[in-house]
Amino acid sequence: MASVGGLEFPTDGFDAVIFDCDGTLVNSMPAHFEAWCEALALFGAANIFKEDVFYAMGGRPTLDIVVELNDEYGLKLDPEAVAFAKRQAFLKKLDKLELIDEVAAFAESLRGKKPMAIATGGTRFVIEKTLQAVGVSDLFDEVVTADEVPIGKPAPDIFLRAAKLLGIAPERCLVLEDAPAGIMAAQLAGMAVISVPAPLDFAGR
Secondary structure, three states: OEEEOOEEEOOOOOOEEEEOOEOOOEEOHHHHHHHHHHHHHHOOOOOOOOHHHHHHOOOOOHHHHHHHHHHHHOOOOOHHHHHHHHHHHHHOOHHHOEEOHHHHHHHHHOOOOOOEEEEOOOOHHHHHHHHHHOOOHHHOOEEEOHHHOOOOOOOOHHHHHHHHHHOOOHHHEEEEEOOHHHHHHHHHOOOEEEEOOOHHHHHOO
């Protein structure tokens, strides 16, 4: 095991690494939560999405979350319209994003040595903008987004697709994830998982 900033990373036993993006590689969750709040307020649903619920639902596709909010609160929000508003709000906050240094250092240490992918519940357009904003677009061999699989996290589809694109058997892939849905998805895919704590937890070490 190698320790980076207090987080332990294995040094062998895997042939590829798959990273979640938001909350794992990039400290973007606060910006995403702000964007959610702004978007929901536009549709008369201010203050329904509590921060703890938001973090618990991390990793899940935006459309799925809107459907669940509708069910939970008896609302009739248009998932596509809310998702668009949320995306526009988030794109105005790209300057607030920063890498989670410990995870980024681990990824950088594997450059040219192991194939690496991003597997995210976000959309391709937003994830590409996110990776560009923090300067790591060239670090990953593949990027798999919610747009490219029939079922998002916590289903294993997104991680299985990433493994297939990398040409590595799922059981030889290591996943870094922060959210319950993503951790479950990776486990269902038969992959080893490192749970990445929130940036605030790093700060408190």
